[in-house]
Amino acid sequence: MSQYGSAVEYSLHCLLYLAGTGAGSDATTARSVRDIAEFQKLSTDYVAKLFTRMEKAGLVTSIEGLRGGFCLARAAEEISVLDVVDAIEGQKPLFACREVRANCILFDETTPAWSGRGVCGIHAVMLQADRAMRASLAQSNLAQLASHVAQVVPRAHQKAARNWFEERGAARGRGARNRG
């Protein structure tokens, strides 16, 4: 098992569909969880769970109504990859220290106090690597990822994707009026 699995990967991909939104966005730029899921051929329930975590972490905010959905809670520049990783994985440590140092055949039934004093040297090295990893993830943000996507994805596909989302939103609006 790697440290970060598909949930982080899917969440970042999902957020990229919201990268044009941000604080102050209105319903025309919000994206529904169902549309984001269907566009990527994922289950709506799964994507809904990811958005629940990201909403709790204050990364996305929901907009009510037929044309509603989610948009970013702040500018894409202010959402780091680390923010997303922590929202989804919950500040998972790189290394789970089991305090192995307390197990020694020479100790009596009670482990001496000195054996648990301070941070274990091995754990300290791992915590340092954890900080290096987190610092690296904190340096990248959603706006940079979106800019990379805009460079590598052909313009025609970017336009087709926007049209697909807009058409889906508009269809929901029409459906409601026809039923009304």
Added chain:
Amino acid sequence: MSQYGSAVEYSLHCLLYLAGTGAGSDATTARSVRDIAEFQKLSTDYVAKLFTRMEKAGLVTSIEGLRGGFCLARAAEEISVLDVVDAIEGQKPLFACREVRANCILFDETTPAWSGRGVCGIHAVMLQADRAMRASLAQSNLAQLASHVAQVVPRAHQKAARNWFEERGAARGRGARNRG
């Protein structure tokens, strides 16, 4: 699940019992897997598996004979924490990219070539964090860990531990002579 679990932690602790050994060591400084396991209240089979991986990776070397066992294959300064992590975990990536970018409702049955070109932007950010983490682990070595242990563990306990290992080795020698 964290990236690194108990196998890495136990392996580093095990190696600390060999920290005084190194290339050119003889049988008087080698430590047997059974003794290392028992000293830490671990199963011999489990510790043997860790040593098999570390021997394959060239970190430890075995010495034959009754007073034999394992010693470090090179100086403790030249065995980094990253070496141990890789020996045990096999260069496990931080992030398992599933090429999510290939899933799009707008693609026909064949995914267009551009969607898989270059490294996915998200994967690239994760690879960068992976490199930062590995660079940090490469900076710490076994000699530093051993020096930390020598500082925090009371001298009386360090001496008792050495005596315990030496007595065990000597007892095996005596047992063999008595049986001979």
